[in-house]
Amino acid sequence: MSAPRTLYDKIWADHLVDEQADGTCLLYIDRHLVHEVTSPQAFEGLRMTGRKVRAPEKTLAVVDHNVPTSPDRHLGIKNEESRIQVEQLAINAAEFNVEYYSENDKRQGIVHIIGPEQGFTLPGMTIVCGDSHTSTHGAFGSLAHGIGTSEVEHVLATQTLIQKKAKNMLVQVDGQLPAGVTAKDIVLAIIGEIGTAGGTGYVIEYAGEAIRALSMEGRMTICNMSIEGGARAGLIAPDETTFEYIKGKPRAPKGEALEQAIAYWKTLKSDEGAHFDRVVKLNAAELPPIVSWGSSPEDVISVQGVVPNPDEIPEETKRASKWRALDYMGLKPGTPITEINIDRVFIGSCTNGRIEDLRAVAKVVEGKTVASTVNAMIVPGSGLVKEQAEQEGLDKIFKAAGFDWREPGCSMCLAMNDDRLKPGERCASTSNRNFEGRQGFKGRTHLVSPAMAAAAAIAGHFVDIREWN
Ligand SMILES: CC(C)[C@H](C(=O)O)[C@@H](O)C(=O)O
Numbered sequence: 001m002s003a004p005r006t007l008y009d010k011i012w013a014d015h016l017v018d019e020q021a022d023g024t025c026l027l028y029i030d031r032h033l034v035h036e037v038t039s040p041q042a043f044e045g046l047r048m049t050g051r052k053v054r055a056p057e058k059t060l061a062v063v064d065h066n067v068p069t070s071p072d073r074h075l076g077i078k079n080e081e082s083r084i085q086v087e088q089l090a091i092n093a094a095e096f097n098v099e100y101y102s103e104n105d106k107r108q109g110i111v112h113i114i115g116p117e118q119g120f121t122l123p124g125m126t127i128v129c130g131d132s133h134t135s136t137h138g139a140f141g142s143l144a145h146g147i148g149t150s151e152v153e154h155v156l157a158t159q160t161l162i163q164k165k166a167k168n169m170l171v172q173v174d175g176q177l178p179a180g181v182t183a184k185d186i187v188l189a190i191i192g193e194i195g196t197a198g199g200t201g202y203v204i205e206y207a208g209e210a211i212r213a214l215s216m217e218g219r220m221t222i223c224n225m226s227i228e229g230g231a232r233a234g235l236i237a238p239d240e241t242t243f244e245y246i247k248g249k250p251r252a253p254k255g256e257a258l259e260q261a262i263a264y265w266k267t268l269k270s271d272e273g274a275h276f277d278r279v280v281k282l283n284a285a286e287l288p289p290i291v292s293w294g295s296s297p298e299d300v301i302s303v304q305g306v307v308p309n310p311d312e313i314p315e316e317t318k319r320a321s322k323w324r325a326l327d328y329m330g331l332k333p334g335t336p337i338t339e340i341n342i343d344r345v346f347i348g349s350c351t352n353g354r355i356e357d358l359r360a361v362a363k364v365v366e367g368k369t370v371a372s373t374v375n376a377m378i379v380p381g382s383g384l385v386k387e388q389a390e391q392e393g394l395d396k397i398f399k400a401a402g403f404d405w406r407e408p409g410c411s412m413c414l415a416m417n418d419d420r421l422k423p424g425e426r427c428a429s430t431s432n433r434n435f436e437g438r439q440g441f442k443g444r445t446h447l448v449s450p451a452m453a454a455a456a457a458i459a460g461h462f463v464d465i466r467e468w469n
Pocket residue numbers: 037038065130131132133146414
């Protein structure tokens with residue numbers, strides 16, 4: 001009998017092409033997603049060396065970071081740098097024979113939303129993209145992670161990647177989530193617990209009753225933010241929820257092929273007794289809705305809490321950095337979170353821009369009005385999410401409440417287009433990063449779940465969604 005293995009061990013072994021004595025490995029890559037920001041030099045590299053894309057059918061390109069989200073975006077992009085990146089991807093995709101979704105294609109959207117939507121992302125695969133949040137795809141029980149531009153070139157040319165194996169971490173989330181508490185709160189709580197460096201050198205497997213109970217959307221939210229916890233990737237073993245989601249997706253296997261695939265996918269789980277180098281446990285039943293207060297995703301607290309006092313941190317460098325964060329955020333220790341007023345709300349991103357997120361928002365805001373002091377926008381994660389939301393009439397609910405309903409893209413998650421905070425503006429955001437300047441120069445970001453962002457838009461300040469009516 002061979003030793004029990006983790007899911008990560010299994011996918012790794014199944015894709016190993018070569019292993020050197022020092023542990024340097026060559027991995028076969030099943031899927032390569034490409035966006036306009038990290039691919040131009042990679043294609044240029046191929047062009048200069050006269051090489052082709054090795055497996056165009058395993059490569060999918062889309063524009064997302066730089067695209068405007070205004071209704072008139074088909075008129076073109078004003079910012080030159082953004083325009084060039086977008087135009088260049090169209091040129092590169094055509095020249096190298098790679099399927100490409102332009103900003104005028106209904107299938108366009110954030111790269112990590114369209115992969116699963118198209119059935120391009122499937123269990124057991126190795127999936128890469130020149131983007132850190134590629135970890136999202138791990139929700140399907142695939143090994144998915146971000147790569148740098150030179151690696152993008154390597155994968156385009158060879159369909160392989162040079163890697164060293166990471167360690168195994170298990171994050172076990174038991175218990176049942178209380179009403180109003182979501183996948184976003186789980187992952188923010190995990191990062192609060194392990195810190196932004198806690199996952200360094202690991203691939204995390206999320207397991208436990210609370211994870212099993214999540215929809216695919218919720219699982220993607222969790223895996224998405226693995227990178228904020230420092231991990232190389234995050235994954236969740238596939239199950240019936242996964243198979244149901246995949247069935248009928250454009251590129252998913254069908255009929256007999258699907259049955260065979262599912263039989264294989266069912267083997268994709270960690271063996272009983274498999275060794276994890278680190279185990280973290282959390283009880284979902286005890287989790288509150290969570291709000292970030294600082295400039296790192298580990299700076300999190302319960303909505304019922306107060307802004308912490310950095311003076312209570314024994315370690316000097318950390319103390320100083322958390323004071324700086326409070327200064328940047330314009331917050332004072334001891335302020336109740338529910339007394340923090342906000343100026344902007346951003347609902348979207350590859351963390352929370354899927355249909356389930358928009359449904360959660362609609363439920364909170366239906367029949368209500370955005371506070372007069374707040375400017376709130378909703379950016380669907382893809383054209384298909386937008387279409388689905390409109391079919392369900394969610395757009396009408398949003399517009400009636402005073403939300404701005406936009407075209408799909410990364411948008412104010414990172415402010416590479418015109419959607420950005422003004423200096424000093426405070427935003428309740430469903431995205432994943434709250435670094436200084438992330439949503440605009442001197443902008444202040446609070447990371448929350450979609451329902452919490454929606455409620456804050458109506459109230460004008462954070463509220464405990466559990467008490468919402
Ligand atoms: C632009 C891209 C390289 C970047 C990333 O890798 O994550 C972006 O998507 C982000 O979220 O900061």
